[in-house]
Amino acid sequence: MIAVTIVIPVYNAQRYLEDCIKSLMAQTMQSCEFIFVNDGSKDESQLIIEKYQKLDSRIILLNQENQGVSVARNNGISKAKGTYLGFVDADDYVSKDYFERLFEISKQTNSDILVTNFNTVSNDTIFSNVPIFEVGKVYTSKEIQEQLIPYFIKEDNLNPVWNKFYKTDVIKNYGIHFPKGIVIGEDGLFNLQAFNFAKSIFFTDYSGYFYREIENSAVRDVQNKDYFKIALQQYHYDYKYQFGVQLETNEIEKLKSIRFINNIISLTNIYLNSNFSASQKKKYIKAMMNNEVVQKIIKKYWTEIMSNKSKYQQFILYCIKVKSFFLLQLATKYSNFRNK
Known part of the structure; x- marks a missing residue:
């Protein structure tokens, strides 16, 4: 039984892709699968993934014609075998104990969704972001509907999927998916569905994700x-x-x-x-x-x-x-x- 599935959509990501892959290979949790979905890349991305796939059996490669990040992630979800589901962007990287920590916190709190803090990497400077909601607290269904859902509709900064950890059953049982044909904001719409069906959500101030901010x-x-x-x-x-x-x-x-x-x-x-x-x-x-x-x-x-x-x-x-x-x-x- 696999504990954690991580889906990584890839499109012409060769510049930072090796940093991403190496951070995943270094994970202390062995019961993982890393599903890279190559969305018709025209650069060396596929070759890079294939090179590291030979070195780590946790790496899985799916190739598809270019259909966009939503289709890529949906295809990754459909193949997920883990009890928990997470996402990483091909430009970013994570600390070596990242998914082990998320797995432990999720099990301890029995939360349907775990929201983590994260770090932003900008011009080689790293700074930790300020959590949006109260950390160390489990939000109930009532609080989700009264506080979190309105926030999603009004604001953008809770949108990313890469700093969240989901029970796979919640995602699959309710048919939660990334909407096709959406150029920007597909993360937020996925989360809006996931949060709407979640019975419990936990926020932690742990920052093990490194989001790379591409200047301008x-x-x-x-x-x-x-x-x-x-x-x-x-x-x-x-x-x-x-x-x-x-x-x-x-x-x-x-x-x-x-x-x-x-x-x-x-x-x-x-x-x-x-x-x-x-x-x-x-x-x-x-x-x-x-x-x-x-x-x-x-x-x-x-x-x-x-x-x-x-x-x-x-x-x-x-x-x-x-x-x-x-x-x-x-x-x-x-x-x-x-x-x-």
């Missing part, structure tokens, strides 16, 4: 991804019908509206700092400002949206509300100058 990745990706279109898509999710969320419809609407406008604030900064021409930046940002959904939400939830915002964010919101690209550009330039 969002600014670069904006050339290939329409982030505003994606944000609109996320806003239009029917959380009750698609994901079985039990909150009142009005509450869901308010929470997802706040999240949507927070994303718009971030996108203004991403677009203004992108490599687009001045005319392209103006075109994209004015399209966001003039969008009917954006203006409707700002008018309806202005008080809630302005709450807990810095003066700079409040001014950005004002610029969006009055549709002033000129003022927005001035504010961003001033902020960039102050932060130099």
Whole structure:
């Protein structure tokens, strides 16, 4: 019987892949399987995995045509034999006792889902993140529905699957899966389903996962991804019908509206700092400002949206509300100058 299954989706990940594999091979827990799902990589990723597969019987390689990270993870889940299930991204790495510690904590607390703290690696600097929820506590079904589910709809920073540890039976018995065709945010939607069905969730401050932050990745990706279109898509999710969320419809609407406008604030900064021409930046940002959904939400939830915002964010919101690209550009330039 295998205790732990770890699924690692891989697409053109040769730059950091060996670091990831070596950290998994060094795990003190032997009752593991590491399922690498090669999503049609065109670099040396497959060859790298095959090389290490010969050295460690815990490494399993699945190859598929390029279908995206959601399909890759779903295929990995379908092959999982472990009592517990976890995920690692091919850019990241873990401490050598990581999965042994997670297994022990999960068994001790009998939690359906374990949420860990994690470390961020940025420009060779490592810092531990601050836990979002109270650690050392088991959240019951009632607390999950009242505190954690609303947080998922309103915020983004609980989304990752790589700092969570799941009972495999919960995932498989309820048919929890990564939605296909989602370019960004598939982690959050997977977790929204998992948390919704979980009977108990435990948060620990143990930090054994090392998330590698790729500098300016969002600014670069904006050339290939329409982030505003994606944000609109996320806003239009029917959380009750698609994901079985039990909150009142009005509450869901308010929470997802706040999240949507927070994303718009971030996108203004991403677009203004992108490599687009001045005319392209103006075109994209004015399209966001003039969008009917954006203006409707700002008018309806202005008080809630302005709450807990810095003066700079409040001014950005004002610029969006009055549709002033000129003022927005001035504010961003001033902020960039102050932060130099």
